[in-house]
């Protein structure tokens with residue numbers, strides 16, 4: 295059952311057009327005296343204490359079903375090319391049936407020195423978390439939150455109790471950093487605050503606007519999602535919420551339909567430490583193959599560099615100091631929630647390095 299579901303998820307992503315989160319309310323200011331050169335822009339960043347060569351990585355997608363070893367192999371080849379981290383899909387299947395481990399282990403085989411993120415549900419035990427990390431010699435563990443998806447699946451879980459307690463236990467007991475991620479419905483400031491308190495090193499807001507598992511599961515079950523299709527916090531807002539809710543050293547990752555150079559730059563400028571890419575690399579790799587996917591991602595990287603040069607930002611840290619004007623519904627939301635939008639608009643270009 296689980297294996298068929300995973301294959302159908304991939305088929306759905308391939309059939310549907312790529313869905314982009316709407317960042318149009320977030321406006322960057324042109325810097326007419328940028329003082330930078332595009333060729334000298336540096337794209338390195340740090341997430342959960344790990345050094346990334348580029349400010350994006352491949353987010354959790356798959357493993358544990360027919361054809362997924364090949365998909366993970368191709369994704370791993372591209373991640374190795376860019377020296378960016380790659381997360382595998384939920385390893386629950388392989389914990390239950392070790393014959394499926396190969397579809398995940400292929401990632402470590404392909405990237406012996408790469409950064410790899412293990413992945414399980416936030417409902418997992420510490421013992422399961424350790425086994426998932428060991429399976430891949432993983433550098434971090436992602437724990438995913440997916441209540442809306444479970445709710446729509448006829449066979450899905452209905453009991454979401456104990457997640458925060460589990461997360462705390464896993465965070466305290468595991469040697470590698472824990473990243474808690476949503477799966478397309480976003481996070482609010484309050485829960486990000488609780489996750490930071492629980493000791494997670496990074497939260498990935500994975501907001502609404504990209505892959506939508508309510509639509510996917512409703513489609514699989516043969517009914518229309520109706521009003522539920524609008525459920526969730528849009529990615530730019532989830533990011534702003536997370537930045538308000540975070541405390542201590544927790545890093546915020548932006549994902550959920552962040553597929554273009556401009557939306558990546560806006561996410562980083564708002565304060566994300568990095569961007570997670572889900573459907574985009576999957577589609578590119580399956581439709582066009584690894585080489586073409588690498589070329590398309592290189593174009594995105596060039597785009598990021600161009601925007602950074604135009605803003606006068608030489609590094610990803612510089613980007614966090616460029617002014618942003620937050621308009622429209624996004625601005626209204628911030629005001630309604632009592633979060634200051636003007637602090638982004640009043641940033642001072644002149645303090646860039």
Ligand SMILES: Cc1cc2nc3c(=O)[nH]c(=O)nc-3n(C[C@H](O)[C@H](O)[C@H](O)COP(=O)(O)O)c2cc1C
Pocket residue numbers: 303304307353354355356382383384413436437438475476477478500503504505549550551552570571572573574576
């Ligand atoms: C086919 C597919 C399978 C996924 N499987 C997982 C998973 O096993 N674990 C997980 O944490 N997230 C999973 N996700 C969610 C992604 O990691 C990501 O949070 C979500 O797709 C939003 O990002 P996107 O809009 O860039 O796709 C999956 C996404 C897709 C498209």
